[in-house]
Amino acid sequence: MNLTKSDRILLTVNKMLLVIVSLLVLLPLLYVFLSSFLQPNTLLNKGIMLSFSDFSLDGYARLFADGTILRGFFNSVLYATGFTLVTVVVSILAGYTLSQNGLVGKKTIMIFFIVTMFFNGGLIPTYLLVRDLGMLNTVWAIILPNAISVWFIILARTYFKAIPNELKEAARIDGASDFMIFLKIILPLSKPIIFVLALYAFIGQWNAYFDAMIYLEDRELHPLQLVLRSILIQNEVQPGMIGDQMARAELQRISEMIKYSSIVVASLPLLIMYPFFQKYFEKGVMVGSLK
Amino acid sequence: MQNAARELQEEHVQHQKQKEPENKQDHQPGKKKNKNLEYIKKNYLLYLFIAPAIILTIIFKYIPMYGAVIAFKDFSPMRGILGSEWVGLEHFTGFLTSPNFLNIFMNTLKLSSFELLLGFPIPIILALMLNQIRRANAKKNIQLILYAPHFISVVVISGMVFLFLSPTGPINSLITLVTGNSYSFMSDPDAFRSIYIISGIWQGAGWASIIYVAALANVDPQLHDAAKIDGASLLRRIWHIDLPVLKPVMAVLFILAAGGIMAIGFEKAYLLQTSMNIPASEIIPTYVYKLGLQAGDYSFATAVGLFNAVINVFLLVFVNSVVKKLNEGEGLM
Numbered sequence: 001m002n003l004t005k006s007d008r009i010l011l012t013v014n015k016m017l018l019v020i021v022s023l024l025v026l027l028p029l030l031y032v033f034l035s036s037f038l039q040p041n042t043l044l045n046k047g048i049m050l051s052f053s054d055f056s057l058d059g060y061a062r063l064f065a066d067g068t069i070l071r072g073f074f075n076s077v078l079y080a081t082g083f084t085l086v087t088v089v090v091s092i093l094a095g096y097t098l099s100q101n102g103l104v105g106k107k108t109i110m111i112f113f114i115v116t117m118f119f120n121g122g123l124i125p126t127y128l129l130v131r132d133l134g135m136l137n138t139v140w141a142i143i144l145p146n147a148i149s150v151w152f153i154i155l156a157r158t159y160f161k162a163i164p165n166e167l168k169e170a171a172r173i174d175g176a177s178d179f180m181i182f183l184k185i186i187l188p189l190s191k192p193i194i195f196v197l198a199l200y201a202f203i204g205q206w207n208a209y210f211d212a213m214i215y216l217e218d219r220e221l222h223p224l225q226l227v228l229r230s231i232l233i234q235n236e237v238q239p240g241m242i243g244d245q246m247a248r249a250e251l252q253r254i255s256e257m258i259k260y261s262s263i264v265v266a267s268l269p270l271l272i273m274y275p276f277f278q279k280y281f282e283k284g285v286m287v288g289s290l291k
Numbered sequence: 292m293q294n295a296a297r298e299l300q301e302e303h304v305q306h307q308k309q310k311e312p313e314n315k316q317d318h319q320p321g322k323k324k325n326k327n328l329e330y331i332k333k334n335y336l337l338y339l340f341i342a343p344a345i346i347l348t349i350i351f352k353y354i355p356m357y358g359a360v361i362a363f364k365d366f367s368p369m370r371g372i373l374g375s376e377w378v379g380l381e382h383f384t385g386f387l388t389s390p391n392f393l394n395i396f397m398n399t400l401k402l403s404s405f406e407l408l409l410g411f412p413i414p415i416i417l418a419l420m421l422n423q424i425r426r427a428n429a430k431k432n433i434q435l436i437l438y439a440p441h442f443i444s445v446v447v448i449s450g451m452v453f454l455f456l457s458p459t460g461p462i463n464s465l466i467t468l469v470t471g472n473s474y475s476f477m478s479d480p481d482a483f484r485s486i487y488i489i490s491g492i493w494q495g496a497g498w499a500s501i502i503y504v505a506a507l508a509n510v511d512p513q514l515h516d517a518a519k520i521d522g523a524s525l526l527r528r529i530w531h532i533d534l535p536v537l538k539p540v541m542a543v544l545f546i547l548a549a550g551g552i553m554a555i556g557f558e559k560a561y562l563l564q565t566s567m568n569i570p571a572s573e574i575i576p577t578y579v580y581k582l583g584l585q586a587g588d589y590s591f592a593t594a595v596g597l598f599n600a601v602i603n604v605f606l607l608v609f610v611n612s613v614v615k616k617l618n619e620g621e622g623l624m
Contacts, residue, residue: 007525014423021417022436025497029439031461032451044464094344097337104327109341116348118604121355122596123576124583128372129355145351148344178336207444210558214584225446232450233562259454263447270442275435282501 029271036060036260040253059257060265069262071220072227079142079212079223080205086147087201088194095156096186101165113150127214141215142205142223152197159193160186196280203270224266231255231262362594375590382594391578399574399599402560406488407548413496415537418503419529434504437497449562452490453477478567487563487572506540507533542618550607575599 003011035043037055046054063069098106120126126145135141163186171181209225216222230236235255274281331338357372362382364375386392417437424430440448455462456476463473476482510533518528557576564572575595583592 003519004524010525011423014420018420018424018433022433025440025493026436028451028455028493032454041459041464044461090343090347093340097341100334100337102330103334103337104330109345112345113348116352118607119356119600120352121357121359122593122600123579124589124593124596125355125358125361126351127584128361128589129351129358144347148347148351153344178334182336182340203442207442207446209444209446214580225444228444228446228450229562232446232453256454259450263450267443267447271439274439274442278435278438281438282505 032260032263036257036264038257040256059261062254063258063261063265068227069224069265072222072224073265075221076206076224079139080202082139083143083147083205084198084201086143087149087152088197090147091149091152091156091197092190092194094153096160096182098153098157099160113148113153116148117150123214130215136215137218137221142211146211149201152201155197156193159190163189192280192283196283199277199280206270228262228266232259359593359597361590362597364590366590366593368589378590382591383598385591386595386598391573394570395573395575395578398571399576402484402487402574405484406491409488410492410496410499411545411548413492414499415503415541417496417500418507418537419533421500421504422507422533423525434497437500439497440494441498443494445556445558446562448490448494449559452486452563456486477563477565480568480571483563483568483571487559491559502540502544503537506537510536538618542614546607546611546614549610550603 031043036059037057038050039054039056039058042054043050097103098109100106103109121129130136130141130145135144167185168181171185176184207225209223209229212221212223212226213229216226361372361375363377363379364372365378365381366372366375421430421433424433454460457463458473458475462476467473476486514532515528518532523531557574557580560572560574561577561580564577576599579592579596579599582588582595
């Protein structure tokens with residue numbers, strides 16, 4: 001490890017730059033988190049002079065005073081869970097079939113799926129179909145149209161291909177049926193891939209708003225992200241959150257507090273959980289890239 | 292149930308045995324067909340497994356492809372797709388000659404190509420930088436921070452953009468401190484693309500570096516040691532050892548990203564749109580949404596979407612061939 005002087009300087013600069021980049025990523029998140037407990041602009045005005053007495057849960061209290069955000073939260077849990085279940089089951093089954101050597105029609109089926117990665121009917125024809133099927137304002141509009149992910153199927157197929165064939169052959173000699181082999185041998189070995197797919201599906205659905213926006217007109221059915229959109233982007237304040245009529249400046253102040261606390265409520269669960277699953281996420285990216 | 296399945300299988304085996312002598316006398320093509328049929332019979336479970344995926348794909352992917360014919364018709368919901376009148380290319384020429392066309396088309400092209408050109412190199416640079424961190428723990432902690440924004444939803448990111456850039460927000464407080472005036476970012480069309488791209492890099496660059504970091508982990512450390520002995524500087528080693536390893540990954544990811552140029556994400560652009568920044572923020576997908584689902588002009592909106600998709604396929608093929616030339620014949624297709 002004898003580096004030249006210029007290399008050592010370069011490595012130090014590199015470290016410093018990475019620290020700066022990390023701070024650039026971290027500071028906005030920290031700012032939002034702290035602001036959610038403060039009156040608007042306290043953080044900017046007081047800076048490091050901030051004291052404990054400045055903190056309050058007022059924003060959160062007002063956010064939860066109205067049932068909208070909780071309802072959105074439960075709707076999102078329902079949609080994300082349902083979507084994850086359907087997507088993972090369908091992808092695992094299809095991926096298993098496509099991983100079989102000598103499957104008759106394999107190439108045709110692969111082309112059948114891959115075509116949909118490059119061509120699709122587009123927004124309007126899909127919307128008209130969902131409407132004609134009577135799925136508007138139902139959970140199915142969220143779950144079914146996007147349940148097929150070619151990428152998921154390829155991920156599952158790649159994983160199953162790595163399972164040695166000898167395992168299956170041995171079980172077959174012992175008299176196990178194809179279904180039993182899948183249930184008792186393949187599935188228990190597939191926990192990691194099922195977990196990776198489920199994580200991706202759940203988070204993708206949890207963070208999505210677009211399908212819900214076009215398919216669910218009924219506000220009672222809105223998932224968390226649509227509730228957030230009305231708070232953050234459309235500047236709507238639910239009557240339950242403000243109580244009595246108040247001055248415009250006061251309304252502005254409260255709406256800003258609600259915005260910060262709603263961001264924290266929506267994002268913190270995933271941000272706290274993701275470090276525990278980090279290696280699974282990385283695995284998903286890797287398997288997908290290998291093809 | 293296990294027994295039943297086993298019996299079924301045995302039956303198939305017997306079937307196969309009985310049929311074999313017949314098969315030998317068959318013609319070649321007939322024999323192949325029979326064999327395939329037998330395979331399907333024997334492994335019917337596999338086809339049962341893939342059936343849900345095929346059915347869902349037919350319904351939600353292929354039927355809408357057929358539905359896209361309304362781009363060539365004057366679709367009225369009362370008459371349905373079949374009953375509506377054909378109008379040929381009327382909607383396409385209508386879009387191409389409309390006064391909005393050039394603006395919306397260029398907005399789409401600019402937003403996504405600037406995003407690609409500025410956003411593509413950053414994950415690579417990040418990965419090369421991370422690769423120089425020798426302490427595994429420090430590296431992991433930095434990665435943990437850099438990946439975090441990926442898990443925040445697009446609605447929240449857009450909400451944060453509005454909060455940070457609002458006239459009374461933190462960025463404007465700094466600007467006011469220096470210049471005495473605040474700047475209204477969200478109502479300035481000139482600022483839209485920068486806001487879109489910078490927030491995208493903030494959210495995605497760390498996550499996008501994963502794949503490069505992993506590729507760099509495959510570099511043989513002995514190569515670096517040997518180069519060090521030969522007196523190669525750090526930058527030279529990165530240039531001659533690390534970068535060539537990343538080249539194939541870069542080629543594939545660039546083709547994929549460039550192929551998606553016209554398929555740029557609708558979601559964030561729509562959220563960051565304000566009535567003031569429309570001159571820069573109206574792109575084809577947001578236009579299709581507004582025309583089709585908000586104004587109910589289904590046929591015209593479908594035609595605009597189809598036009599976009601066709602351009603996209605041409606772009607994909609074009610970029611693929613260019614990368615192939617630059618990358619010694621290695622492309623995606």
